[in-house]
Amino acid sequence: MLKNPSEAIIFSKLYNVPPEDMLFLDFSLSGVKVKFPYARVRFKFIPENRPYFKISFQRNIKEYFFALPTNSFSIYQIENNYLKAGKEKIGKVESLSNDTCDFSYPRRRGTVLNLNPVSKSLCHGCKFCHTVIQDAKDREENLQVEAGLKEFIKNWLKKQQKPDLSHLIQVAIVTGCFGNEERLLSWLKMARKILNEFNFSGELFYYGSEITQKESLEEIEKLKPFGLCISLECFEKRTEILKFTKARLSIEDIKKILERAKKKGIRTNFSYILGIEPLKIINEGFRELAPYINSFPVINVFQLHQRQEDLRCKEALSIDYYIKARKMIEKIFEDKKITPRVWENYRSLWYLNFAKEQLTDIRTP
Numbered sequence: 404m405l406k407n408p409s410e411a412i413i414f415s416k417l418y419n420v421p422p423e424d425m426l427f428l429d430f431s432l433s434g435v436k437v438k439f440p441y442a443r444v445r446f447k448f449i450p451e452n453r454p455y456f457k458i459s460f461q462r463n464i465k466e467y468f469f470a471l472p473t474n475s476f477s478i479y480q481i482e483n484n485y486l487k488a489g490k491e492k493i494g495k496v497e498s499l500s501n502d503t504c505d506f507s508y509p510r511r512r513g514t515v516l517n518l519n520p521v522s523k524s525l526c527h528g529c530k531f532c533h534t535v536i537q538d539a540k541d542r543e544e545n546l547q548v549e550a551g552l553k554e555f556i557k558n559w560l561k562k563q564q565k566p567d568l569s570h571l572i573q574v575a576i577v578t579g580c581f582g583n584e585e586r587l588l589s590w591l592k593m594a595r596k597i598l599n600e601f602n603f604s605g606e607l608f609y610y611g612s613e614i615t616q617k618e619s620l621e622e623i624e625k626l627k628p629f630g631l632c633i634s635l636e637c638f639e640k641r642t643e644i645l646k647f648t649k650a651r652l653s654i655e656d657i658k659k660i661l662e663r664a665k666k667k668g669i670r671t672n673f674s675y676i677l678g679i680e681p682l683k684i685i686n687e688g689f690r691e692l693a694p695y696i697n698s699f700p701v702i703n704v705f706q707l708h709q710r711q712e713d714l715r716c717k718e719a720l721s722i723d724y725y726i727k728a729r730k731m732i733e734k735i736f737e738d739k740k741i742t743p744r745v746w747e748n749y750r751s752l753w754y755l756n757f758a759k760e761q762l763t764d765i766r767t768p
């Protein structure tokens with residue numbers, strides 16, 4: 404990984420990638436040293452005027468958001484409201500807090516609402532998952548029933564000082580598994596009805612692996628605008644790495660589901676954890692899946708926590724792996740006119756540019 408922040412400029416020239424993207428990738432890979440006893444922290448980040456933030460300053464992008472593992476061996480530390488490498492101040496840190504496992508949180512400056520109606524902190528089984536080490540704050544509300552969901556929305560609107568949900572572009576359901584496709588479907592139908600009662604007309608987005616049946620997609624079609632992100636996560640050793648609910652779907656099954664969903668006018672993509680499989684597998688897998696999606700995949704850089712060391716593949720011990728993966732994936736999607744959305748992912752490979760294209764949009768919650 405990087406020895407110091409200025410090394411981001413060297414890699415940037417070598418690979419024609421913004422130094423900011425190199426540095427932010429390194430935050431994910433290295434984690435951050437903090438005084439708090441938390442496994443993860445999150446914070447708003449305001450860059451200092453440094454040569455490695457030249458593009459960010461030129462484009463007037465002044466705010467980012469990160470959620471990182473804590474690591475006492477990292478070259479990055481947070482001290483007195485600054486993120487530093489040694490004595491060098493990299494940027495200001497605001498709203499530093501424990502990265503707890505929450506039942507709801509905003510994205511895109513409050514225009515996207517994430518809901519986790521089924522506790523993720525109680526969901527176990529995927530080897531890369533960090534919800535087990537996060538402090539749980541996702542068990543107090545009962546979003547699974549109509550009354551609980553309504554109550555939550557009313558309180559949320561009060562806090563946001565908004566009259567209704569018409570300002571939201573998306574409500575995302577990112578959840579520990581429902582355990583039953585029927586239950587998930589009936590919850591999604593209930594959620595669309597309630598959300599619409601509060602004037603929501605945006606996309607209902609489901610991120611998981613529990614929509615599998617042809618009949619379910621017919622039901623989902625009635626809930627459009629709808630986004631389906633299948634939590635694919637890895638191409639090989641699926642039964643070893645993933646929870647049963649995810650592993651039982653083969654790559655062939657996933658292709659079929661995505662194809663059917665796409666034909667029904669549903670936005671489709673998949674999620675992938677980058678850092679556990681060799682580049683060759685990534686290249687083949689992404690090429691195989693690319694025709695089945697109409698939206699850019701959610702590619703999360705694998706952030707290492709304690710006792711997960713064996714999961715990172717050998718190639719991924721060097722930062723070159725991530726740059727090569729980036730270039731490879733850019734090549735696969737360059738003609739498809741789909742790009743990463745900066746508000747969707749705080750541990751991405753792309754922050755300022757995707758190939759030659761500049762990435763815009765709001766980056767903070």
Ligand code: SF4
Pocket residue numbers: 523526527528529532533534578579580646
């Ligand atoms: S399904 Fe896997 S990744 Fe998702 S919360 Fe459960 S264990 Fe974690």
